[in-house]
Amino acid sequence: MGEKKKMALVLCAGELDRALACMNIAVGGASMGMAVTVFCTFFGLNAVRKDGVAPRPKREEEPKRVGLFGARALRRAFARLNPGGGKYMNPSRFSFGGLGRRLMARLMRDARTANLDELIELGSSLGVKFVACTTSLDALGIPRDSLRPEVKELAGVASFLAEALESDVQLFI
Amino acid sequence: MEDKIVDCIGLYCPVPIARAAEEIKKVADGDTVTILADDPGVENDFPNWCRVTGHELVSLEKAEEGYRIVIKKRSPGS
Numbered sequence: 001m002g003e004k005k006k007m008a009l010v011l012c013a014g015e016l017d018r019a020l021a022c023m024n025i026a027v028g029g030a031s032m033g034m035a036v037t038v039f040c041t042f043f044g045l046n047a048v049r050k051d052g053v054a055p056r057p058k059r060e061e062e063p064k065r066v067g068l069f070g071a072r073a074l075r076r077a078f079a080r081l082n083p084g085g086g087k088y089m090n091p092s093r094f095s096f097g098g099l100g101r102r103l104m105a106r107l108m109r110d111a112r113t114a115n116l117d118e119l120i121e122l123g124s125s126l127g128v129k130f131v132a133c134t135t136s137l138d139a140l141g142i143p144r145d146s147l148r149p150e151v152k153e154l155a156g157v158a159s160f161l162a163e164a165l166e167s168d169v170q171l172f173i
Numbered sequence: 174m175e176d177k178i179v180d181c182i183g184l185y186c187p188v189p190i191a192r193a194a195e196e197i198k199k200v201a202d203g204d205t206v207t208i209l210a211d212d213p214g215v216e217n218d219f220p221n222w223c224r225v226t227g228h229e230l231v232s233l234e235k236a237e238e239g240y241r242i243v244i245k246k247r248s249p250g251s
Contacts, residue, residue, distance in 0.1 A: 005225075024186070024187050027187040027191050028186075028187040028190060028191075030191070030194070031187060031190040031191045031193070031194035031222070032190070032194070032222055032225045032226055033194075033225065033226045111185070112183045112184060112185065113185045114184075114185070114187075114188055119187075122187075122188070122191050125195070126191060126194060126195070
């Protein structure tokens, strides 16, 4: 193999199974000598967030125009409904109002398959680059410091497209 | 000649190839890494992994607990 092959992944979905598949492919690609970038956007950001409800964002990190009276409280309420981290991500089927993810965590632990946190750590140690989309961070009211330390970059669509153009594999998950 | 043994018994895809990728970095060209794994996926995964990375698949055989895979490091251009 000559020049290093590249892979660009977009993780857009917030379901645990999709996030696991994405990180599995990322780790696999890095293991096969590829330069892998995972762009996390919308609810896919939850996969690369620290566990739990995000702390209240700093004033300067909030959108400049907050809008109507009560908009800040609404954002806060939404943040409570949208905790981050693999522990809080529901599977796309058999969610059972939160019971499903516990069931799945148990099944995976018993089978000794790697969980989301382990895959992200493994990927990072193999050189996978995790990028968070700034638009989604602000739209969903997720503060920068609630992202996992493996996320080293914040970027927008141009960065993804530049990477995707140079990549041999592009997947939208 | 060094032979490093990586025990991946009980671990699933993508951990065996990820561990192999980590260990193969640490050994010298021409040295081998032996992987023990019991995820049946390795039977196809390691030949493909070697095809893409350029390392040599010395052997892949069924062992008492699963599979025993021996890989020889081949740096590009060697």
